[in-house]
Amino acid sequence: MSLISQGNLRRDSLKDDVAVVTGAGRGIGYETARALMWLGAKVVIADVDGKSGRAAAENLNKEFGSEKALFVKTDVGNEKEVEALAGQVVAKWKKVDIVINNATAFPVGAVKDAPIDVWDLSYRVHLRGSVLLAKTLLPDMIKRKHGVFVFVSSSLAFPFMGAHSVLKTAQVELAKTIAAEVEDTGVYVLSIDPGVVKTPGFLESNKQVAALTRLTLKQLLAMNKQVEISAEAAGVGIAGAVTLASRYHGQETTSLQVLQAVGIQIGVESEKPKTKVTNVEPALAVFQSVLKTYSKQVEGWRSCNLFRRQWLAREFKRSTGLSMDEMYNTLVTLGKCLEMKTSVNEFVEPLKKLAEYYKYQQELLRGLAKFSKKTAEDLQMIEGWLLEVNSLLKAIST
Numbered sequence: 001m002s003l004i005s006q007g008n009l010r011r012d013s014l015k016d017d018v019a020v021v022t023g024a025g026r027g028i029g030y031e032t033a034r035a036l037m038w039l040g041a042k043v044v045i046a047d048v049d050g051k052s053g054r055a056a057a058e059n060l061n062k063e064f065g066s067e068k069a070l071f072v073k074t075d076v077g078n079e080k081e082v083e084a085l086a087g088q089v090v091a092k093w094k095k096v097d098i099v100i101n102n103a104t105a106f107p108v109g110a111v112k113d114a115p116i117d118v119w120d121l122s123y124r125v126h127l128r129g130s131v132l133l134a135k136t137l138l139p140d141m142i143k144r145k146h147g148v149f150v151f152v153s154s155s156l157a158f159p160f161m162g163a164h165s166v167l168k169t170a171q172v173e174l175a176k177t178i179a180a181e182v183e184d185t186g187v188y189v190l191s192i193d194p195g196v197v198k199t200p201g202f203l204e205s206n207k208q209v210a211a212l213t214r215l216t217l218k219q220l221l222a223m224n225k226q227v228e229i230s231a232e233a234a235g236v237g238i239a240g241a242v243t244l245a246s247r248y249h250g251q252e253t254t255s256l257q258v259l260q261a262v263g264i265q266i267g268v269e270s271e272k273p274k275t276k277v278t279n280v281e282p283a284l285a286v287f288q289s290v291l292k293t294y295s296k297q298v299e300g301w302r303s304c305n306l307f308r309r310q311w312l313a314r315e316f317k318r319s320t321g322l323s324m325d326e327m328y329n330t331l332v333t334l335g336k337c338l339e340m341k342t343s344v345n346e347f348v349e350p351l352k353k354l355a356e357y358y359k360y361q362q363e364l365l366r367g368l369a370k371f372s373k374k375t376a377e378d379l380q381m382i383e384g385w386l387l388e389v390n391s392l393l394k395a396i397s398t
C-alpha cells in the first residue's frame, strides 16, 4: 500500500470505525475497502457477487494480517438483504459508522433502444439500494452523533450510457438532500467522483459504447487519458474523503482533489513550459492579494448555511468549471510556480474564469438587489477583486 503512505493520512485514524462498502468485490470499491483498512477500519464487503466478494475479504485479511474484513453477500436493491446485512454486521461489530455507496451496474445503449429493464436495474442499484441503506443505517449513526455516508458518484450524463449515468447524477442530488436533512447531527454526507478508472465494469461498458459509435475502444480510452487514474488512487481518495468528511459535507468532490488535500501528488503530466514570468516580484505581490481575497471569500462561503452554500458552490462550478476547493488549490499551485519561476501558462484559463465569475456576481447584484448604498459598495468591492485578478493575468502574461 505505497500510495496511501505518501501523504499525511494517519494509520489509526479510523481504528474505532466499522465501514460497509457496497460493490467492493472488485474495482474501485475493493481499493476503497483496502484504503479504509489501512486507516484502521473494520470493513464489510457487501457485494452481490459471492465469488469476488469472498475473495476480496480473504485477500484483505491476508494483506493486513487480521480478521477485520468480512464478506456479506448482498444485493443492495433487496430490502431483506440490506436488513440482513445490517443485522450481521451489528451482531459481529455492534455498529456501522461509514457507508460507501459504491455498487454499480453499467448498462449500455441509446435511450431509444435500451430495454426499459436496464433503467429499472440501474434504479435498483443506484437509488433504491442507497435509500434502503440510508433508512437502515442512518438512524443509529444520528443517535450516536457519528457517521459518514458517501456516494461514489459521477456527475455528468453520457450518451449511450443514460441508464447508468442519469441515475448516478440522481445519486449526487440524493447525497445533497440527505446532507441537508442530517445537518448538525454529527453525521456527514458527501459524494465523490473517483475519476476515470479502467475497472472491469468500466472497460466492459466502454467496449460496448465503442461498438455503438464510430470509435474504437482504444480511441475512446485515449479521450480520457488526461483524467485517468488508478483504482488504488481513486480508492485512497474516497477513504481520504471519509477522514475529511466535515469539510466536504453536502458537496461533491473528486478523488484527485482529496488526494491533493491529504498531501498525495499523483502525476497527471502538464504541458511543457512555454513562458515563464521574468519579473516575478510584482506578479507575486498581486498574487498574494488575489489569494487573500479569495481565501476570505471561501471562509465566508463556508460560514453560510448549507442551502446557500450548496447554491453558491453550484453557481461557482457552473461559472468557472472548478469547485471552490479546486480553485483554491489552483491558486496555491500558481504561487508555488511563481516562486520557483516555472511556467504559469496553465493558470491563465482558471484566472480568466475567476474574473468571469466576479463579473457574473456583479450582474446578479445589479439584476437582483434593489439599488442602495450597500449595493453600490458591494459592486465597488467586486470591481476591486476583478481589478486584482486582471492585474495578475497581465503580470503572468508578460
Ligand SMILES: NC(=O)c1ccc[n+]([C@@H]2O[C@H](COP(=O)([O-])OP(=O)(O)OC[C@H]3O[C@@H](n4cnc5c(N)ncnc54)[C@H](O)[C@@H]3O)[C@@H](O)[C@H]2O)c1
Pocket (backbone or CB within 6 Å): 022, 023, 024, 025, 026, 027, 028, 029, 046, 047, 048, 049, 052, 074, 075, 076, 077, 101, 102, 103, 104, 105, 106, 125, 152, 153, 154, 168, 193, 194, 195, 196, 197, 198, 199, 200, 201, 202
Ligand atoms: N470506473 C470509472 O471510471 C468510474 C467513473 C466514475 C464513477 N464511477 C463509480 O465508481 C463506482 C465503482 O465503479 P467500478 O468501475 O469499480 O465498477 P465495477 O463494475 O468494476 O464494480 C462494481 C461492483 O458492484 C457490484 N454490484 C453490482 N450490482 C450490485 C448490487 N445490486 N448489490 C451489491 N453489489 C453490486 C458488482 O458485483 C461489482 O463488484 C461506481 O459507483 C461507479 O459509478 C466509476
